[in-house]
Amino acid sequence: MPSDLIPDPHEALRQKWDQRHTSAAGVGEVAAVLAENIHLLPATGSALDLACGRGASAIRLAQAGLRVTAWDLSPVAIERLDSAAREQAVSVDAEVRDVIARPPEPESFDLILVSYFLERGLTPAIIRALRPGGLLFYQTFSIDAVSDCGPSNPAFRLQQNELLALFWPLKVVFYREEGRIGNNQFGTRDIAMLVAQKPVE
Numbered sequence: 001m002p003s004d005l006i007p008d009p010h011e012a013l014r015q016k017w018d019q020r021h022t023s024a025a026g027v028g029e030v031a032a033v034l035a036e037n038i039h040l041l042p043a044t045g046s047a048l049d050l051a052c053g054r055g056a057s058a059i060r061l062a063q064a065g066l067r068v069t070a071w072d073l074s075p076v077a078i079e080r081l082d083s084a085a086r087e088q089a090v091s092v093d094a095e096v097r098d099v100i101a102r103p104p105e106p107e108s109f110d111l112i113l114v115s116y117f118l119e120r121g122l123t124p125a126i127i128r129a130l131r132p133g134g135l136l137f138y139q140t141f142s143i144d145a146v147s148d149c150g151p152s153n154p155a156f157r158l159q160q161n162e163l164l165a166l167f168w169p170l171k172v173v174f175y176r177e178e179g180r181i182g183n184n185q186f187g188t189r190d191i192a193m194l195v196a197q198k199p200v201e
């Protein structure tokens with residue numbers, strides 16, 4: 001088959017996300033791990049929203065006074081983020097970037113937020129990209145869920161305690177994974193959330 005007829009999986013993924021971001025309303029939701037732990041943010045410094053989507057969390061980080069970079073594969077998501085940031089008069093350096101092909105540079109951010117993006121192979125690069133003392137805010141879908149939200153493929157969901165295992169070199173500041181325990185009408189369900197700090201050597 002001529003090479004120009006071979007489907008490009010990267011292009012298919014970009015198109016899928018462009019379509020979702022085109023049909024979705026607004027900038028999305030601020031990640032719960034950020035909203036619930038906003039008091040842990042440093043007063044100044046640089047933050048990366050990795051696989052930022054339409055940018056609700058990136059905008060929240062900028063409103064908190066941080067210098068914010070936001071990367072996503074989808075040009076539609078980045079356009080939507082750019083225009084929302086302009087409307088809200090905050091500055092976000094938003095860029096179309098495949099974070100698997102081009103992960104962040106070592107020791108380049110004081111804070112990294114990852115929300116609903118699970119690429120296990122990126123874990124070492126994310127840890128390296130934090131400056132000493134830097135904070136990771138991470139949340140994504142867990143295998144123990146009470147609703148059918150999120151990916152149906154179990155490989156795209158966290159196993160029990162998996163965020164703790166993936167980011168074991170970091171010091172745990174906050175961790176929550178409720179599973180199906182207790183009254184499922186309440187709480188923050190379907191996800192695991194981690195805030196963790198890179199040790200200062």
Ligand SMILES: C[S@@+](CC[C@H](N)C(=O)[O-])C[C@H]1O[C@@H](n2cnc3c(N)ncnc32)[C@H](O)[C@@H]1O
Pocket residue numbers: 013017028029031050051052053054071072073074077097098099100101114115116117
């Ligand atoms: C479920 S959305 C989450 C968006 C946002 N973080 C949030 O919490 O609303 C996953 C995002 O990952 C982006 N994405 C998927 N693969 C990517 C890659 N290789 N590099 C950068 N972004 C990617 C998609 O475009 C999409 O915006």
